[in-house]
Amino acid sequence: ILNVEQSPQSLHVQEGDSTNFTCSFPSSNFYALHWYRWETAKSPEALFVMTLNGDEKKKGRISATLNTKEGYSYLYIKGSQPEDSATYLCAWCNAGGTSYGKLTFGQGTILTVHP
């Protein structure tokens, strides 16, 4: 199994703080990088899918960047709110051979935003 690693594992911030997390993935056989938000007792929901080196995506206060050459992506949340509390997952999509189209998820970063 090719590793996708996320850091930190968990994060506690105060309301209004800005924060960021990292997803590291194999730089070879890269096809796409996904970010998901997963709230407790719900199903994961997609935030972004990025395919090109240097991609930057934004949705409201959340943005993400992608570096495929060095194998990392950053997710940023500006002015965190309590409703941003969730687990944030990244997933690397494999372009190689018999694993074409396979998605490997990281273990997630658990964000807790305190009022």
Next chain:
Amino acid sequence: EAQVTQNPRYLITVTGKKLTVTCSQNMNHEYMSWYRQDPGLGLRQIYYSMNVEVTDKGDVPEGYKVSRKEKRNFPLILESPSPNQTSLYFCASSLRGIDRGPPYEQYFGPGTRLTVT
């Protein structure tokens, strides 16, 4: 309403008793996938399908079977369930990029909580 449905949502069964968890999507998505979620291990892909009649192993396929005879359905079969298959299972689907490209954002079903005793 566009959605991915899974049935059953909860299941308690005994070791060795064959079971099927159904998954259906109404969005005409090419890509479908099954994941299991275990504490401390995140989401792990079991099997995926890039299109009808095409299935491939994910990272943890042992003990599972799938089939993709129709575009909308992707059932997960446990021929002889064991206690280590106790988990929360998610089905997901997505479109694919142009020219048979990678899967786009996954739409997840509500999950099936399986307990094997």
